[in-house]
Ligand SMILES: [Zn+2]
């Protein structure tokens with residue numbers, strides 16, 4: 209039944225399918241009933257309870273109220289094939305980082321079929337609840353979720369992880385709004401880096417080619433950055449971690465192009481004290497290191513590194 213619903217099937221399609229398999233079908237009233245909404249609500253309340261327990265365990269409080277980190281994302285279809293198009297419906301969700309469970313979901317609709325047929329408001333369940341622009345849907349839903357967090361779950365979402373390229377920041381008007389911090393998602397940050405590199409070679413095709421920003425080199429640059437993020441995230445002194453990460457990221461291209469004079473020994477086994485640029489030594493060619501993408505080296509290092517794009521996409 210769930211499968212039918214999420215693939216856009218109506219009760220009639222479910223009936224047809226179950227009649228073939230010889231399974232008795234539920235009534236239409238049950239199919240479209242409020243049971244799903246109730247089940248969803250119960251699941252979210254339970255997730256909130258789990259979040260609260262984890263906050264207590266971690267001793268994470270905001271003005272005496274349990275505080276947790278959440279992951280937010282939203283979406284609405286932006287375009288169809290070769291058309292610019294803004295969908296009339298949008299959705300956004302808030303998920304607990306520790307539990308991985310849904311804490312809030314919101315939907316905004318700019319369209320209601322019954323309304324277009326001039327069926328009076330009191331005679332249909334109207335789903336139209338949005339008149340502003342599609343791009344503001346996500347912010348509005350997240351704002352609603354953050355604002356209702358305390359009432360709904362008895363917790364506050366004081367840190368959130370969003371898209372690296374998203375400007376969404378729920379400006380919660382409640383007194384604790386200023387505690388909300390945005391954390392960057394490492395995967396999205398790396399995707400943005402890769403996106404910027406792809407744009408760079410598109411704008412300046414001469415940067416491509418052997419010794420330049422080849423596809424392999426672009427992957428490698430991103431991999432080195434991901435590697436540095438992963439390593440520095442384990443550092444408990446956050447200020448030190450940030451300063452080291454900044455250095456690693458700036459040094460990334462130098463390392464990938466074979467100049468290891470400024471590399472950190474934590475990340476690079478080829479740290480040298482003299483410059484090896486300009487082809488003066490045999491080290492001039494790009495080196496393989498622990499953060500390298502080459503298969504031969506993928507598992508050779510003692511550092512855990514993300515070695516391919518698939519990993520980058522999947523985390
Ligand atoms: Zn309507």
Ligand SMILES: [Zn+2]
Pocket residue numbers: 463464467468471476477478479497
């Ligand atoms: Zn290096």
